[in-house]
Structures are given as C-alpha cells and as structure tokens.
Amino acid sequence: MKLLILYLLVLSVTLPVTAAELKVDLGQGAMTYRTEALLKRPDIRTINVPADVAFGHAMQYRAVPLAALLKGIGPGDHLQFVASDGFAAEIPAEIILNHRGSEAWLAIEDPAHPWPALSKNHGHAGPFYVVWTQPQAAHVGPEQWPYQLAMIRRLDSVATRFPAIVPDPSLPADSEVQRGFVVFQRTCFACHTLNGQGDAKLGPDLNIPHGPTEYLRADLLRAYIRNPQSLRQWPQAKMPGFDAQALSDRDLDAVLGYLHYMASHKPAH
Structure with missing residues (x-):
C-alpha cells in the first residue's frame, strides 16, 4: 500500500502540466486537442470577457474561436459539452453558428499563467472553458458556459x-x-x-x-x-x-x- 501511495505521488509530480486534452467527436472520428497545440494555433486570440459567468467579474483569456474546432456542424445539429465534474451542457449548434453578434470561444488555460481558483467551492475552471463575447445578442444563458471541459460531441436531440x-x-x-x-x-x-x-x-x-x-x-x-x-x-x-x-x-x-x-x-x- 505504501508503495502504491508513493507511486501515485511520484506520478502526480512527474506528469506534465501541459498534458490536458480535449476530445471532440462530431461523428466522423474523434479528435484530440492538447493544451500546448491549442496555444500555438494561428487563430488564437487574447479576448476580454467583461462579465464572466464562472468568475463573476471581468476576465482575459487566450482563446480559439469554438466554431473553428467544430468544422462540419450545421445549424440543426445538437452538441453536448461534458465537464470533468459531471456537468453536461446541451447546446444546439445554431447558437454557436449564430450571426447575431455573439461568439463562442474555447478558452485555454496556459500552465505558465494559471487561472485563479473559482469561489464557492467550485474548484478550478481549467483546463478548457467555453466563454462568450456579446452573449446577450444570442440570449446565451449561464449554463452554456461549461468549464472544466473534457469532451464535445455531436449527438441526437435530447428528446430522441x-x-x-x-x-x-x-x-x-x-x-x-x-x-x-x-x-x-x-x-x-x-x-x-x-x-x-x-x-x-x-x-x-x-x-x-x-x-x-x-x-x-x-x-x-x-x-x-x-x-x-x-x-x-x-x-x-x-x-x-x-x-x-x-x-x-x-x-x-x-x-x-x-x-x-x-x-x-x-x-x-
């Protein structure tokens, strides 16, 4: 038992902080995006979110347009965003593809500049978090800001x-x-x-x-x-x-x- 505990401690120290992965499965073969690769993408931007849902105040992120990671989805598709804590947001693709001014972004936590801890015993928002600019334009609700994101997948509708x-x-x-x-x-x-x-x-x-x-x-x-x-x-x-x-x-x-x-x-x- 002592050897097992020692092994787990060593493993937690030696695993690279940059090993976070996001899986995206749109039904044509799952893709895996790693933190370090996302942070090097040519379309990454620094964005400001004045009223961040998870943190309750203004935040700044390095982020990629979410639609760029979801090539091939159509307005009638249905997506599920699964977090590591068990949260599973059901979001229609139409709200991500909207032309009303709202834009969805995948915020990527840089291990060299970690985000602050969340308040109210909610842990940590990283390594991936869906945030929105101009969310009011498309009536984006607070449950459509999933953090601790681990997977995005295209599924049948909830009713089906x-x-x-x-x-x-x-x-x-x-x-x-x-x-x-x-x-x-x-x-x-x-x-x-x-x-x-x-x-x-x-x-x-x-x-x-x-x-x-x-x-x-x-x-x-x-x-x-x-x-x-x-x-x-x-x-x-x-x-x-x-x-x-x-x-x-x-x-x-x-x-x-x-x-x-x-x-x-x-x-x-």
Whole structure:
C-alpha cells in the first residue's frame, strides 16, 4: 500500500502540466486537442470577457474561436459539452453558428499563467472553458458556459435520446409545459437527471422518487431556484442561483409547470 501511495505521488509530480486534452467527436472520428497545440494555433486570440459567468467579474483569456474546432456542424445539429465534474451542457449548434453578434470561444488555460481558483467551492475552471463575447445578442444563458471541459460531441436531440423526460406530444407547442421542457434542457438538465434519464452527474434526479414540486411549497421552490442558500445554508453547496437575468420570471413559471406536469408522469415500475 505504501508503495502504491508513493507511486501515485511520484506520478502526480512527474506528469506534465501541459498534458490536458480535449476530445471532440462530431461523428466522423474523434479528435484530440492538447493544451500546448491549442496555444500555438494561428487563430488564437487574447479576448476580454467583461462579465464572466464562472468568475463573476471581468476576465482575459487566450482563446480559439469554438466554431473553428467544430468544422462540419450545421445549424440543426445538437452538441453536448461534458465537464470533468459531471456537468453536461446541451447546446444546439445554431447558437454557436449564430450571426447575431455573439461568439463562442474555447478558452485555454496556459500552465505558465494559471487561472485563479473559482469561489464557492467550485474548484478550478481549467483546463478548457467555453466563454462568450456579446452573449446577450444570442440570449446565451449561464449554463452554456461549461468549464472544466473534457469532451464535445455531436449527438441526437435530447428528446430522441431521453424519451422519458418528454411531455406528451399532444400538448400544444406553445403550452407552458412544452416551453418549460425547453427551459429545463437549457438550465436544469446540465446538472440533473429526470425520470432516471440524462447524462449529468452533479445533482439528484428531479422526479424520482419525488420531484421538488411534490415536497416544496411553490414560494419556497421559487426562492430556492433564485438563491439556494435562502432555503438551506450550506457552504459546500454547488447549485448556483438563477437571477432574473439568467432565468426570467416567465421561464421560471414554465420550468415549474413542466416539473409539476412530470410529477404525475413517472416511469412505470
């Protein structure tokens, strides 16, 4: 046992800091991008992000246009961004290819100039982090800034992969439940599963055995989503709060409507 511990310690010291890798699989053979190669690309830029989502203040990064690493994707494609901590953001390719002024970048942490640690027990953002310039132009939400990024892959849509979380298709497309399903995919599904389905590993399932609309009063659940510490003060908690800018009142109503609906649509045992 002592030899094993010694070996692991030596390994952690001898492994190069520059060994970070990002895997990109668009269905035509996976590509692997290493830190040192990305930092030498001719299209790398120094960019300024005035209101960085992860750090909560202005940041400067060495970054590559994300679209340059995703050659061949089309507006109708669906992408998943998987982080090493279990976060799995579902992002439609259209938002990356948008022509509305927002631009997605892959920020690369330079081992010679490491980024500061994140606050609130969230660890470290590196080695790769998707950041945006002018995010408001394409209505980019906070869950579409995945950090600790390990993999990007093109997949079928969420509805195709996880049918147990899909509302009845007979519901009108403009219903609150259907709108809430869209909001749920953009916000909650990056950390949580529902009805036992999903790829995220950070938070508990939001419908099995009981959904939050079943055990929390509506006012407390709203307060919890806006500020989790308002309901349970726990310094180690990782769930972020969603203010009105990140989640409008209308979208909050919709996602709660979806969760309430799904509480009566659990999978049969």
